[in-house]
Amino acid sequence: MADRVSGGARPTRRAALAGLAGAISTPALMRSAWAAETVNVGVAVPLSGANAQFGVNSRNGIELVAEEINAAGGIKALGGARINLVIADSTSTPTNAANVAQRMITQNRVSAILGAFASSLTIAISEVTERRDVPLLTMSFADQVTGRGFKNVFQVVAKASVIGAAQFDGTLAIAKAAGQTLERVAIMYEDTAYGTAQAVGLREGAKRAGVQIVMDDAYPLGITDVTPLINKLRASNAQAVFPVSYLSDSLQIIRVMRQQGITIPAIGGAAGYVIPDFEKGLGPFAEGVLSVAPANYDLAPDLTERFRKRYGYFMVHEALEHAVCMDVLAKAIEKAGKADPAAIRAALAGARFEGGWTRAMTGGAVQFDANGLNTLSVPVMVQWRQKELVTVWPEPYAKGKALWQS
Template structure:
């Protein structure tokens, strides 16, 4: 796909407006997140992580060289382009971080590409860095990789527990994130010769999952892979538990690995697995600071977006410029292995020629009471995994 865009009149006006900000010393970074609506908790967690990172970033910077975050509430894709335009033309940001929700990131990155503004995201969808764009960067692996590892780690753990997996079920929301990650699970299962007995998409915000769970009960699946955001995931797990459908559950990150998951489900959350891009037990000192400040554990999006901000600022410092094109080039050259980046498996933020992370890899986490613990692979594990209540060693 071509990466050259015809620049509309509004973009030209913005480039003129931006010139007045190029020589400003304060480094303004835009942040596009759903701070209201169904995914507001993810936005709040990301904001908290970025603000924690900002404390460290600004600690030793001169007053005229401080970094300033400018937030925009974008709960749906149709507001993304306007938010980008407003941040650039009115606020003079030189880079953008966001947006957690893949469909919003896809829409926002069309605008950042057109305007020549670098954007770093933690969103998973394969298309984000699969379009040949120059200005978008993914700090986490793509969704199909998460799906592939979600399946592969499950097979490895089951084998260690003495179980051979022959049949699985996949439930996934019909969004960019859900379809891409489910495709990774599906292809990995086909390659391994494992039968996918249920392969069902459902609409985001589903209100009745009973038909899905009834189908699951009849399917003879040995493991279920629900790929969903928070509200849908809660409904699926609660309905399974209430109907005594007792299977290993392997969530698809997102809503399965935030504090509210356990708060909503209580004992039903116990031992639920999820794939994850990072976990707070890998950075205990930073996690303790976060918990003292915000009263809860540091969610994965807090880690990933805090690290994304640190990388953006490191790139601007390397470029010694407020020119977005120069910052974009510096993003490709920076390898940041400090701060919140150390909480990402692989320990750094660094990008390949397509803008995709070249160091990060997924991990498995599992619920233990009110905490998430990293349990797989062995190189990253902090505790032993449990399979159907039995510890696997």
């Protein structure tokens, strides 16, 4: 069923999860399409399955900004129309994600959709939104998201191959600053759209630097036993390892590494390596772990501390970037002067958005190119320090000096 955001009242978790049943609209939403008094915005995120925590984080970021917009008077170009979030569980399965998007468009008459964190889910949703000419704003990484020439998809972060290259380049710079020369590295990644795309960037970075990749292994999402991978890592004699994975896999990889006494630096690929559950699940093993990230909360504390105060934990990057998606969408609706999807899409295409939550991005704004990719997004390197993530690279954004483990 639909979930309504108004006047700062937060949707309950039960209401959010109810979206899985079909995102059926309430009578209030059965008025003429895109009614002036409300703007229906679809939020399709995984609230169950392997990626549920990421979905909850994403939903929290979106609802925070939607409530701020409503509290400030709504969409002024539409006479103060309120943002009405239609939240639904995409689950962690692409087919379900596509079905949820279809229902949002046909039953809830959404003006745009935000989601869905995991690239495989977002790609499935984008096939639906492209056919129905409905804008989709996302923070999913995979190159494929904006690499197919679609006109209705808008990606606020750098693509995965760029993030993968930054993951390698940042590590190389951090090692050099610590007086270390990297000659041999290992890559292990889940065989999803996100993992495979980011691995491409890692390989390209290693090739440019003349560094040997002594292990390059894909594994299935939700792997039950990482011991064979870690045994292979030990035998590879790598000086550093680049694991690209979601939460459950990231916990296994780092835990087994450290339990076996493998202390080489581990440089995560965002996702499972940059959320509070990573530190909670690993305790002392998390300290010093590096990761790449599309953005980090310590770059704009005046904005992100509002999230911590509201939800009780730091603003993870998927929450931050989905917050940016919501803010950019609201700006586009103001620009369009309509809640019609075609008008919103036209307002988004090739446009630059400044102020508000766009300041939390490394580029300080959002600028979409012809394919819908934000060309201003610059990945950063972060490191776990006493249960917080500190930005440590590149220098213009660093809030602390990186520590190199060996």
